[in-house]
Amino acid sequence: MSKFNITDTINTFSELGRQLTAPDAQLMEVIETERQHNAWFTPKSVLNAVTATGRMLNKADLEQWLKKYNITGDGNKKVGLVLAGNIPLVGFHDVLCVLVTGNRALIKASSQDARLVKYVLNLLVEIDNRYADQFSFVERLEGFDAIIATGSNNTSRYFEYYFGKVPNIIRKNRNSIALLTGNETAEQLAALGHDIFDYYGLGCRNVSKVLVPEGYVFNFFFESIEHFAPIIHHHKYNNNYDYNKSIYLVNRDEHLDNGFLLLKQDTSLTSPLACLFYETYTDLQSAEKQLQQQSDNLQCIVTTAPLQTQNQVVNFGQSQHPQLWDYADGVDTMDFLSNL
Missing domain, CATH: 3.40.309.10 (Aldehyde Dehydrogenase; Chain A, domain 2)
Structure with a gap:
């Protein structure tokens, strides 16, 4: 793929953020129909998640976030992602971190939340088609160089058994x-x-x-x-x-x-x-x-x-509005990916 630079990255993802904060008719249709696949994903909940993700991807925060890391865009590791599906788009931040570090995401999406994350990543490719070969959705994870897996206290034991031999972030219940x-x-x-x-x-x-x-x-x-x-x-x-x-x-x-x-x-x-x-x-x-x-x-x-x-x-009312640097479990995902 042609090489990214930090300005391209910020412009691309801030444009994605803009589109998510003002969903068009096609995205609204996806938001409205998610409850057919998951009863918890009501239109209001999904819209909240989509627009919160969009607000997170604002230009100023992207600049502040990315300047902390030495991102060359040369990352060529395959990073397996086991995404949770408890709330809409909950795994997007992990995908984002893999993509902005120039690595490739092998995404094992949750059946509870597979459609929404695919739609958002297709929007990303429409904005910048250089990302088309930077991710793929897989049924079975193999050929990976590192793993980021999110699950319960029970599944984390399996994750540690299967993925313990490669660099990993394994998250449990919190x-x-x-x-x-x-x-x-x-x-x-x-x-x-x-x-x-x-x-x-x-x-x-x-x-x-x-x-x-x-x-x-x-x-x-x-x-x-x-x-x-x-x-x-x-x-x-x-x-x-x-x-x-x-x-x-x-x-x-x-x-x-x-x-x-x-x-x-x-x-x-x-x-x-x-x-x-x-x-x-x-x-x-x-x-x-x-x-x-x-x-x-x-x-x-x-x-x-x-x-x-x-x-x-x-503050009160802010727990579901994390910023880009608010990492799950307090583990700096970007630092982990930048040093693979």
Whole structure:
């Protein structure tokens, strides 16, 4: 292929970003029909994911992101990608990293999210056809020089067994958490609703648990997220809500219920769908200690409290809007690919 330079790369991907933030009729048709293949991929969810990806690919951020790395465009390694499919376009960032480093992506897409990522990459080729030979979709990964694989704690063991002999990034389950101080405004808690409910809570950046000060009363929290109530009309979400509610009632587990979200005190980080776990803390220092103990299991922390932490900290409503340099599991994918 003819050689890229950094300016070409930035121009190409910022144009892709522009097209994703203002979807044309053809892309809107893809967005509208995704739910036929995956009931969780409602038009609203898919549109959110597509436009969030588009906003991420803005020229200023692309320039800021790429200048940190020594990218020659000479990368010629075949990088196998095992993409997750829990939310729309969730694996796109890995594909992006492989392409901008000049490497070739061998993509094992999830059956849950195969069509959307193919469509977006076809858009990329229309913008710059030099990318046409930089990726391929495969049913079986072979002939690769490196691997980036995303899965569950169970599948990660298989990944380590099969891919352990080549340079790799293997990701496991992670969750996100919110730390509340009790001083949040209605607007901040409403924004937190997006961190909890966007993509129905299926993403690793979705808040599955909140830490609250001792004696915290949840009435104001429930009032502030009331506008998310229509989520209960999604049949799969509703099934999860009904199932978990019946379990709590049968087991006589103490919980709070606002009609579309179940709130339960629990030490676990991973809550079932339609549920939110919480724990209390005595002071900010003890809350930080709890977060430090869980740091390897956390994707991001949603709070306005001043924290000293290795984990990514974001403001309310921002967990599902990562920037280009917000790497999954805190592992710098670009650094890994640049040094193959």
